[in-house]
Structures are given as C-alpha cells and as structure tokens.
Amino acid sequence: MRRTFIASILFLSILLFVLARKAAMRGATFASILLIAIPAHADDASPLPNTTILELKLGFFEPRVGDSPGVLGNPYVQTFGNSPMLLGVLEVDRSLLHAYGYLGVGLSVGYGEKYAKALLADGTPSGEATGLIVLPIRAMVVYRYDVLAHVMHIPLVPYAELGPVLYPWWTEKGGSVEIVNGEKGSGFRFGWGFSLGLALELDFLNPTSSREAREDAGIHHFYLFGEFNDDFAANFGGAGINLGAAYFAFGIAFEF
Amino acid sequence: MGLLLPGVTFGQTVTLSVDGASTTVGTATVTTPTIAGNGTDCGYSVSGSWTGTSLTSACTSLQIWLTTSSCGTAPSTTNSPADVVVYTAQAGTLAGGLTSDSFSFVFDTLPSFSTNSCGSAVDFTNVLCAAVTIAATGGACTGTTAEASPVNIRYDNVLPDPPTVSVVPLDTQLSVKLVAAGSGTTASDIQYFQVQYALELPDGGLGDYITVGGNIAATSGRVTISDLVDGNSYVVVGYSVDEASNVSANSTPVVGTPVLTYGFYSNYLDDGGQQGGCGDTAGGGPSTVGFLIVVVFAAARRRG
Numbered sequence: 001m002r003r004t005f006i007a008s009i010l011f012l013s014i015l016l017f018v019l020a021r022k023a024a025m026r027g028a029t030f031a032s033i034l035l036i037a038i039p040a041h042a043d044d045a046s047p048l049p050n051t052t053i054l055e056l057k058l059g060f061f062e063p064r065v066g067d068s069p070g071v072l073g074n075p076y077v078q079t080f081g082n083s084p085m086l087l088g089v090l091e092v093d094r095s096l097l098h099a100y101g102y103l104g105v106g107l108s109v110g111y112g113e114k115y116a117k118a119l120l121a122d123g124t125p126s127g128e129a130t131g132l133i134v135l136p137i138r139a140m141v142v143y144r145y146d147v148l149a150h151v152m153h154i155p156l157v158p159y160a161e162l163g164p165v166l167y168p169w170w171t172e173k174g175g176s177v178e179i180v181n182g183e184k185g186s187g188f189r190f191g192w193g194f195s196l197g198l199a200l201e202l203d204f205l206n207p208t209s210s211r212e213a214r215e216d217a218g219i220h221h222f223y224l225f226g227e228f229n230d231d232f233a234a235n236f237g238g239a240g241i242n243l244g245a246a247y248f249a250f251g252i253a254f255e256f
Numbered sequence: 257m258g259l260l261l262p263g264v265t266f267g268q269t270v271t272l273s274v275d276g277a278s279t280t281v282g283t284a285t286v287t288t289p290t291i292a293g294n295g296t297d298c299g300y301s302v303s304g305s306w307t308g309t310s311l312t313s314a315c316t317s318l319q320i321w322l323t324t325s326s327c328g329t330a331p332s333t334t335n336s337p338a339d340v341v342v343y344t345a346q347a348g349t350l351a352g353g354l355t356s357d358s359f360s361f362v363f364d365t366l367p368s369f370s371t372n373s374c375g376s377a378v379d380f381t382n383v384l385c386a387a388v389t390i391a392a393t394g395g396a397c398t399g400t401t402a403e404a405s406p407v408n409i410r411y412d413n414v415l416p417d418p419p420t421v422s423v424v425p426l427d428t429q430l431s432v433k434l435v436a437a438g439s440g441t442t443a444s445d446i447q448y449f450q451v452q453y454a455l456e457l458p459d460g461g462l463g464d465y466i467t468v469g470g471n472i473a474a475t476s477g478r479v480t481i482s483d484l485v486d487g488n489s490y491v492v493v494g495y496s497v498d499e500a501s502n503v504s505a506n507s508t509p510v511v512g513t514p515v516l517t518y519g520f521y522s523n524y525l526d527d528g529g530q531q532g533g534c535g536d537t538a539g540g541g542p543s544t545v546g547f548l549i550v551v552v553f554a555a556a557r558r559r560g
Contacts, residue, residue, distance in 0.1 A: 068529050075524040118427070118517035127424035127431065130519030173519030174426050175480075183531055185521030239530045 048098040048150065051220055053106075055091040057251025059229065060084040061112050063134070068234070068242040079130060080116045087112035087134075089249065093142045102144035106161060110136040118173050131172040134243055136231065138193060139163045146201075149221075155201040157223065165193040167233040167243045189233040189243045197227025199253065223253040290381070290408035292500040297411075298364040298374035306343075306386055306404065307356040314350040315397035318388035319343065320359055322409065324367045327385035329401040337367040342384075350388070366409060379412040412445075412500035419449055419477075419504070421494040423512035430481040430512040434494045436474060445498045446474045453481055456489040456511065471497070484514045 062084035066074030091108035098104075113133045117125035140163035148154040171178040171185035178185040202222040203210040213219040227249050234242040293300060306320065320343035321331040331339040343359035364374040366382045384407040392399035417437035424431040430453070436446040448471040455463035469479035474496075484490060489511050496504040518526070525531075 065524065065529075068524070070528040070530050071524070073527045075520060075527045075529065078527070079520045079523050116520075118519045119523070120515060120517060126426070126515065126517040128426040128429075128517055130517075130521075132520050171519060171521040171524075173517065173521070174429060178519040178521040180519075180522050180525055183521075183525070185519070185524075241524060241529060 048102075050095040050098050050104075051102075051255050052095075053091075053093040053102075053144075053253055053255045055089070055093070055108075055225070055251055055253040057089045057091070057225075057227070057249040059087045059089065059247045059249030061087040061134075061245050061247045063132075063243040063245045064234075065242060067244075069237075069239055076132070079119070080114045080132070083114070084247070085112040085114035085132070085134075087136070087247070087249070089136070089251075091138075093140075093144075095142075100147060102142070102146050102159075104142050106138070106140040106142045106163075108136075108138045108140070110134075112136070115172075128174040129172070130178065133170050133172065135168040136233070137166045137168070138231075140195075144199070149201045155204050157199040157201055157225075159195075159197050159199065159227075161195040161197075163192065163194075164190065165231050165233050166190050167231075169241070169243055187240070189235055189241065191232040191234055191236055191244060193229060193231035193233070193244075195227045195229045195249075197225050199223040199225035217256075219254050219256045221255040223255070224251075225253060226250045290410050290499070292410035292412055293363050294411070294500040294502050295375045295377075295413040300363045301360050302363055302409070303358065303360040304384075305356060305358040308350075308388070308402065309355065311350045311355065311388060311390070311402070312353065313391045313399075314347045314388050315391040315395075315399070316389040317347055318345040318350060318386065320384065320386040322361070322365070322367055322382050322384055324380075324382055327383060327387065327403060327406050329387050329389065329403060331385075335367075337370040340365055340367050345388075363411070366411060368411070374411070375413065377413050377415075379410075379414045381408050381410040383407070384409055410500065412498065412502060415502050416446055416496040416498040416504045418507040419446075419494045419496045421451075421492060421507045421510050423492050423510045425512050425515050426480070427517040428482065428484050428486055428514050430484060430490060430492065430514060432469075432479050432481060432492055432494070432512075434472065434477045434479075434507075436477075436496060446496045447471075447499055448473055448497050449477060449479075450495045450497065450503075451479055451481070451492065452495075452506075453490045453492045456491055462491055465493075486514045486516045489513045 062082075063076060065071065065076040087110050089108050089110035091106055093102075093104055093106035095102045095104035111133075112135075113131055115129050115131040118128050118130040120126045138161075140161040142159065142161045144157050144159040146157045148156055148158075167189040169187060169189065200223060202224065210221070213222075228246070229249055230246040231244045233244040234240070291302070304320075306318070308318065311318070316330070319331060319341055321339050321341040323332065323335060323339040324337055325332070325335055331341055340361075342361040342365070343357070345354055345357060366380075368378075368380045368382055372378045372380070386404035387401055389397060389401045390399040391397055419434040419436055422433045422435075424433070432451055434449040434451070436449075450467065451469050451472065452465040452467050454465045457463060468481050472479050481490070481492070490513070491509045491511055493506040493509050495506060498504075
C-alpha cells in the first residue's frame with residue numbers, strides 16, 4: 001500500500017511536469033520524479049489482462065485562429081463570435097502493458113463544426129452561411145493510473161495522453177468549400193497534443209451488475225470522465241492557419 | 257398499378273391494371289391509384305388489363321366499367337350520368353379458363369363528359385371498376401362477388417395558381433423559394449415547380465429567360481441559381497405544375513441581385529492570414545496521415 005501511495009505521488013508529479021510551462025518548474029518537477037521513482041519501481045503489482053477502452057466524448061473547441069502567423073485580428077471571433085464549436089470524439093485505447101497502471105496506445109477521431117452567416121461588405125449578416133469544419137485525429141501514448149481503483153479501491157483513474165495530431169479542415173460558404181481568389185479554404189494541419197484527465201470508475205454504484213457485465217459481456221469497467229486537452233495543430237509554427245486549441249471534454253467510456 | 261381486393265373470400269380475385277406499368281396517361285402524371293389527364297388527352301386511348309384467379313365458377317360476366325359514383329358489384333342502371341361499360345368477359349368464357357385479358361377506352365368516354373365537353377376547364381374524377389359474381393354451393397348465383405380495387409380516372413383541365421416566389425441573394429447565386437398558392441386540395445394538387453430567370457439589362461429590358469433546376473419537387477420548393485454575376489440584377493419567375501400536367505401562368509416576377517459575401521476563409525485572409533503548410537502544399541497532408549498510420553502499426557506490431 002505504501003508503494004502504491006508513492007506511485008500515486010509519482011503519477012501526479014508527471015502530470016505536473018507536463019503541465020509546467022516554464023523550464024525551471026519542469027526541472028524541479030523532474031528532480032522530484034527521480035527521487036520517488038526508484039521505490040515505486042520496486043513495486044511487484046501483479047499484471048492485469050490487456051484491455052481495450054472505447055471512449056465517446058464531447059468538448060467545446062475554439063481554435064486559436066487569431067494566433068496564426070500574420071493574422072492581426074481574430075477571424076474566428078469575427079465570423080462566429082465568442083462561441084466555441086461542439087466537438088465530438090471517438091477514441092479507442094489498447095493497453096500494451098498492464099502491470100502498474102495501463103500503458104498503451106490510442107487513436108481518436110473527432111468532428112467539430114461551426115456555422116454563422118457570411119458577412120456583407122458592411123459587416124452585416126448575409127443570407128448565406130459560412131462554416132469551419134475540423135476533423136481532429138490523434139495517435140497517442142496512453143497512461144492510465146488505474147492502481148488506485150484496482151489496489152486501493154478508490155474508483156478514480158487519472159490518466160495522461162500524448163501524441164501527434166492531424167487536423168483535416170475545410171471552410172464552407174453557401175454550401176460548398178469556400179474559394180477566395182482561387183485559393184481553396186481546406187487542408188491539413190499537424191502538430192502534437194496532450195490530455196490530462198480523471199475518470200470515475202462506476203463499478204461501485206452496482207457491484208453485482210458490474211460483475212455480471214464482466215462475466216457475460218466482457219466489459220470490465222464503465223467510466224465517466226473529464227479531461228483537459230491542448231492541441232498544437234499549427235505545423236510547429238509553420239505558415240498557415242492555427243487550428244490548435246485548449247479545451248475541456250467530458251464523456252463516457254467502457255473497458256473490455 | 258395492379259390492385260388486389262383484400263375482402264374477397266374463397267380465393268377469387270380480380271386485379272385491374274391500367275396503362276400497364278406506365279405512370280402516365282398521354283402527357284399527364286399518374287398518382288396511384290389515380291390517373292389524370294388534361295385537355296390534351298381527350299383522344300388518348302387508355303389501355304389496361306385484368307387478371308383473376310378461381311373464376312371458373314363465375315355465374316355472371318366479368319365487367320369493367322366507368323362510373324361517377326362508387327363501384328358496387330355491377331354497373332348501375334340508374335346512375336346519371338350513366339355508367340360506361342368498357343369490357344365484358346362472358347361467364348362461359350371464364351368457365352373455360354380465362355384468367356386475364358386487356359381492354360382499352362378513350363379518355364373522352366368518361367361518364368362525366370356527357371355533361372362536360374372534353375377540353376372545357378373542369379376538374380372531375382370518375383372511377384374504373386371491375387367485378388364478377390361466383391356461383392354459390394349448389395349452383396345458385398348468390399355467391400361471393402370478386403371486386404377489383406377501383407382506379408380513379410381524373411380529368412383536370414383547370415390551370416393551377418402560380419406559386420409565390422421569394423429570392424435570397426447569395427454570392428454569385430440566388431436562392432429561390434417557391435410556395436404553392438391556395439390551400440388544401442388546391443395546394444396539394446401541385447406536383448412540382450419550374451423556375452426561369454433572366455438578366456435585367458441596363459436599358460431596362462430583359463435578357464433571354466433560362467430554365468433552371470428542372471422539375472423542383474413541391475415538397476422541397478427550393479432551388480439555387482448559380483454562376484451569376486455579383487451586382488447584376490436578375491428577374492425570377494416560377495410556375496406550378498399539377499397532377500394533370502397543367503402549367504400555371506408565371507408568378508409575379510421577383511428581382512434578385514447576387515452580392516459578394518465574406519465567409520470565414522475570406523475573413524481569415526483579409527486579416528492577414530496565410531495559406532501554407534500542409535493545407536495547400538501537395539503531399540504534406542498524405543505524408544502526415546502516413547506517419548500516423550506507421551505509429552499505430554508499429555504499436556500494434558509491438559503488442560503482437
């Protein structure tokens with residue numbers, strides 16, 4: 001139990017390290033990780049079977065278009081107002097090592113769109129709609145610290161995800177892809193992104209049903225979760241539109 | 257248009273089919289189980305066929321007739337205008353094994369034309385019926401009557417009202433909305449709309465009218481006129497077409513002027529945004545997709 005506690009501290013330290021924006025803070029955090037990593041590594045928790053987790057989540061997503069190179073104003077706000085788009089995401093994770101926490105890979109695909117009236121020259125709304133559509137795709141390394149739930153029976157699973165992102169995107173006006181002076185408003189943006197989240201394992205609500213779901217349908221756990229995401233989808237500072245965003249998402253997941 | 261009567265017992269059936277599998281009478285449109293014609297169809301020969309089963313014990317002739325009222329089990333002798341029999345198969349022929357045959361009648365033989373000349377601006381519906389009586393056990397002609405489901409034959413030579421047209425100007429386009437005039441039966445009678453537009457010339461005249469959108473379903477009532485020039489004015493008119501292919505007079509002309517609009521991408525570029533990166537350089541996008549695929553594949557192989 002002591003080692004589990006130490007490992008919990010380790011996980012939280014890693015989260016702090018990822019979140020720390022300044023180099024000095026990262027250095028201090030890294031040192032603390034080293035100090036506690038060795039005893040935690042000695043833990044001999046028994047391996048669990050590798051599992052797959054399917055997640056459905058919704059988030060409110062407002063891309064950092066105003067941070068695009070060369071952009072003076074904020075075309076997103078100018079067009080759509082201060083209103084984020086609703087983003088739906090389907091994610092599948094698969095563990096590769098499930099001994100001390102859940103270490104695996106994941107792939108997610110999302111869809112978000114935002115529409116408003118295109119503007120006339122005087123800035124008033126016209127009779128046709130314009131839209132921005134994004135299709136965020138992520139490949140991730142996933143770590144879920146499910147030791148709290150499995151060993152200490154605390155139904156909380158903190159987790160972190162990190163990996164490259166690809167953002168196919170397009171704009172529409174009048175029902176088709178917007179073209180301005182022969183330039184098509186569509187393309188891909190890439191970069192990287194991470195997520196930090198906390199899942200609530202729902203088994204405790206009805207242990208009998210949970211056991212039956214595991215035995216009959218092979219579903220090990222159900223979760224509700226919330227997470228913070230930050231995607232840097234701007235071609236690592238290259239020219240073009242910045243579609244990255246920091247956003248919260250919430251959803252349901254089941255592990256089988 | 258084969259129609260089966262569900263109420264027949266002992267398995268005897270008579271099915272009517274008019275104009276075969278066709279959905280038109282002359283130039284008119286058919287809405288099952290109604291066929292409709294207008295003033296141009298007066299001389300049109302409507303062809304049909306019937307099929308029956310278990311009719312060898314028929315004790316009356318099988319008759320197909322037109323009436324202005326409900327069918328019943330045989331042509332009425334008291335209706336006014338009188339019912340018009342268009343086909344008869346004698347009982348003996350049926351006993352010999354006849355189970356199907358064809359028939360035809362000219363459109364202007366509809367009973368209601370006895371009081372209305374074909375070509376006049378009237379709208380009425382007559383009914384095509386078929387029936388035969390089967391002998392009861394013991395031979396008495398009091399058995400079941402096999403009746404075909406009737407087919408409505410409509411003559412409609414009344415022009416529909418023109419639609420109400422409204423136009424929303426878009427960028428190089430006009431969005432046109434059409435609403436059927438009238439209400440109830442009059443409005444529901446409209447099958448589709450047609451739209452024409454013409455350029456308003458600087459001298460106040462009009463260019464040639466151009467038809468757009470083909471037949472625009474009445475349930476939709478929307479069409480977009482594309483490839484126009486922003487700033488030019490265009491006159492738009494609409495037409496209603498009813499079940500009998502009658503075309504209305506043109507609607508009140510509406511003028512629309514396409515106008516340049518600024519979508520999200522326009523605003524982005526106007527604010528100094530750049531094209532570039534994967535978005536517009538060939539190969540960038542697919543290579544990134546490939547990279548992601550390699551990552552997932554490598555992870556899967558490691559697991560395996």
